Amino acid sequence: MSRLATPGEVLQLIRSGEAVTRADIGRVTGLSRPAVAHRVADLLQRGLIVEDAEGPSTGGRPPVRLRFATSGGVVPVASLGARRTQIALCDLAGEVLQRTDLDIDVEEGPGVVLPLLMDTWEKLLDGRDDVVGIGLGVPATVEFAAGRVESARVMASWTGVVIPPIIAERFRVPVLVDNDVNVIAMGEHRVVYASELDDLLFVKVSTRIGAGVISGGGILRGALGAAGEIGHIPVRDGGGVLCRCGNLDCVDSVASGTAILRELRAKGRDVMSLADVTALVRAGDAETMAVVRQAGRWLGEVISGAVNLLNPAVVVLGGDVAEMFQPLVSGVREVVYRRSTQLATRSLRIERSRLGPGAGITGCALMVLDHVLSAQAVDAAAR
Template structure:
């Protein structure tokens, strides 16, 4: 490092394993021995680092190794969905300590929903601590700097709500809020594709949204609106009016809500996506065709994103993508046809491996990265 390394940068060296002894830290950072000692002692006092078993000796007394202390604090997280919310406590490495799922209709509003979430955190926190921060993922466009929901996909009553101050009144720690698909993308990237620094995560559920990882970091855009692919129109969508006021947005023709609507219009008795799953497994030709066409429409939009962003992997998540292989096949068919040869040369299109748990992991990482970077 060419400049004077901060305590936070020393912590990152220890977390990553790049430097785990005082001597190694000195070599990597060019800090003097007293400066290294000062920073390490600060981390030890804060409980973020512990001295581990003695390392191998190269002559003389073996060096004491330093290890990041994941149990040095607790992070409270929640990933809100349209009807189901995942709530958990995580350690400082993002590992889940305890988790519970609640069936909550987010349209009941922020007062009711946040109240239930905070009550649950309080119960989970009994006998644990210290609480280091809070992370929340919501199905809405979020002005990240303020934690303000600007355009809610499935929770219109939340639009314009600044969430962190509401939570900080009860839990006076750093509170970070982001779009639900962004936090899922973070979880998939860190846990499944840590060596892929350019990743596009597309959530296909009640609605459609995307999270973009570029050069290893979430791309949020100027006001947090990056990744809103649900309102990109497709060709030959049939003139369907989207809730945004435009016609044939991919959200209005290829989401779970759209698939149910189309199948009902064609005489299929389907109330939920589970009913669609039954028909797909039975090999119902009409249902298979509808689901695959939804995949093709989605593939149109993803193909444009692939040409623009050149990700190394596209991850399809959300209950629709996870349930329906014909939709994934439709996406692959169109993306490989319509994206450039260079952009698809090594492109992988995969279904999510983490499933719903990715949101919990991403919310934890959102908070951990912030609080540890500020050490």
């Protein structure tokens, strides 16, 4: 660093592991020993870092290692789905301390769902008063800066609702809200891929279809938070299916879990849920596997366009449908590698989610921590 590093910037070095001793900090920042000592003392006093046992010595007295204090607070988070919501408390490293899943119909509206979330957080907190921030992922397009729901895939009654002030009335901390697939993409990238790549496309295939884009290591939200809304891109030869948006043959209307169930019922299959479809796939039912694979091909058609446009290093498929149905993943691969450009697919990987359902709550926690533990926020809190 060419200028004097602030305490907040020193904390980032310690959190990232780039500098774990006072000598490291001096080497990386160019700060004098007294200046390093002053910033470290400030961070120690505020409980943001702790001193670990003595590190390995290269001769002489071993250096004392500095470590970010992950137990210095908690982050309540929730990742809302159409029918099921994951609720958790995370530490300051984004690790889950407690978690509970609830069956919640988000279409009951914010007046029902948000109080239920807050009551659940309070039960998990059990009297703790060290909340540093709250994170929420919702199945809707979100204007991130304001936390306003702009349009919703499955929760129309939420449109126009500004969520943070409602939660902040009870919890006087920063509240961050984003699209559900964005937070899943953040969690998957940071935990699984951040050390090796900066560009990732996460596609969630569940009741509905959506995507989250990691570009240059950060989430790409677009001008109004609508980046990644691939569900309403039409496919060829979709059969004229009317989508809820009013258009025909949107990929959401022909390749989602809802669409697969509808198609199999039309073919006379007695399927009430995706678990029933899974049973037919495992039994080798040829017609069911054909329906699922065709859904994958339609999805691959849309993803191939995104691959040509964004050139991600990896496409990650998550959500109930992608995680349960290998024929769908195979259909996606078949079309993407055939229809995307040779350069875009030269080293492209198409993989299933490794974090699975937990990616959403991890992403929510990391979203909050990136905000409240940023160098600017840490320095502002010291004033």
